[in-house]
Amino acid sequence: MKALNSLSQVEYPADSFEVIVAGTRDDEESKNTVEAESARSTLDIKYIGCSDRKRVRALNAACSAARGRILVFADDDCIFRKKWLEKFSEIFSREDNIGIVGGKDELERKNSAFDLALDITLNSFFGTGGLRSGAGPRAGKYYPKLWNMAILREVALSVSLKTDKGLVQVFNESLSVHEDVDLADRIEQSGRRIIYAPEVGVGHERDTTFRDFVRRNFTMARVCRKVGVHRLPHLALTTFALGGPALAIASFFVTPLRNVLLTCLGIYAAILLGVGINGFRRSGSLHVLAITTGLLVSLHLARGLGYLFPWHDTSSPDIS
Numbered sequence: 001m002k003a004l005n006s007l008s009q010v011e012y013p014a015d016s017f018e019v020i021v022a023g024t025r026d027d028e029e030s031k032n033t034v035e036a037e038s039a040r041s042t043l044d045i046k047y048i049g050c051s052d053r054k055r056v057r058a059l060n061a062a063c064s065a066a067r068g069r070i071l072v073f074a075d076d077d078c079i080f081r082k083k084w085l086e087k088f089s090e091i092f093s094r095e096d097n098i099g100i101v102g103g104k105d106e107l108e109r110k111n112s113a114f115d116l117a118l119d120i121t122l123n124s125f126f127g128t129g130g131l132r133s134g135a136g137p138r139a140g141k142y143y144p145k146l147w148n149m150a151i152l153r154e155v156a157l158s159v160s161l162k163t164d165k166g167l168v169q170v171f172n173e174s175l176s177v178h179e180d181v182d183l184a185d186r187i188e189q190s191g192r193r194i195i196y197a198p199e200v201g202v203g204h205e206r207d208t209t210f211r212d213f214v215r216r217n218f219t220m221a222r223v224c225r226k227v228g229v230h231r232l233p234h235l236a237l238t239t240f241a242l243g244g245p246a247l248a249i250a251s252f253f254v255t256p257l258r259n260v261l262l263t264c265l266g267i268y269a270a271i272l273l274g275v276g277i278n279g280f281r282r283s284g285s286l287h288v289l290a291i292t293t294g295l296l297v298s299l300h301l302a303r304g305l306g307y308l309f310p311w312h313d314t315s316s317p318d319i320s
Contacts, residue, residue, distance in 0.1 A: 059179065103200030221305075
């Protein structure tokens with residue numbers, strides 16, 4: 001509801017964009033909320049009901065229903081800034097050969113220790129390799145994220161996948177996460193540009209628990225293995241997840257390896273402490289420091305172990 005309310009504050013001609021909310025057909029609460037907001041708003045808002053809860057199918061349904069020249073994507077836990085659409089429009093007007101544009105997200109719930117720790121983890125180099133930003137040092141390629149990205153409709157259609165039944169999929173329905181990364185990779189391979197636009201920001205109230213965070217990172221690593229993106233950082237994390245325990249066991253039998261183990265542990269502890277201290281500086285809370293450390297370790301292990309198991313999903317038709 002906050003997302004829809006904030007959309008009404010966006011300073012852009014109401015007759016120049018439409019709002020499509022995709023969900024399941026049996027989610028009466030969401031459907032009624034959207035219809036109620038549409039009735040009292042000047043915006044063109046519609047609800048698209050899908051047969052199941054798989055997000056990627058909802059995304060494709062929304063793409064099929066959209067009529068605009070530019071497709072803009074966001075999550076339901078986003079808070080939109082007044083100049084959000086205007087800034088996207090400016091970028092598409094001044095840049096050429098655009099494929100996809102990604103913006104940044106800004107933490108909304110700054111009073112939540114977990115949310116603050118999660119934000120610090122996700123935006124630290126040792127958390128995500130700088131890949132959430134198109135600027136600064138990175139451990140791999142930047143790809144826009146669903147919570148704030150825009151694509152020219154003609155570009156999306158030109159790189160769409162075709163099922164064995166002749167259906168068009170902008171997003172690969174065999175994936176459960178990183179469908180945005182897969183799409184951006186196809187767009188880049190077509191010769192179009194990927195643009196990072198930090199001036200296009202949204203507020204983010206992440207609806208995430210620790211368990212969801214670990215499970216999602218494990219699955220993301222599996223999808224990265226299947227799609228073939230971000231290989232180097234994942235290989236490094238797999239080496240860490242498997243090599244650490246192996247080195248610890250070997251050090252019991254080979255004395256010189258104990259010094260190697262202690263050195264590696266010291267370096268890793270320094271990394272954790274550095275990111276944790278950043279959390280403490282921002283919050284003044286040792287609780288945030290502890291949560292940040294736990295999130296970082298769990299992220300490294302989930303990504304490293306998940307990369308060992310490529311993603312397989314036979315629930316969707318074959319695509320070519």
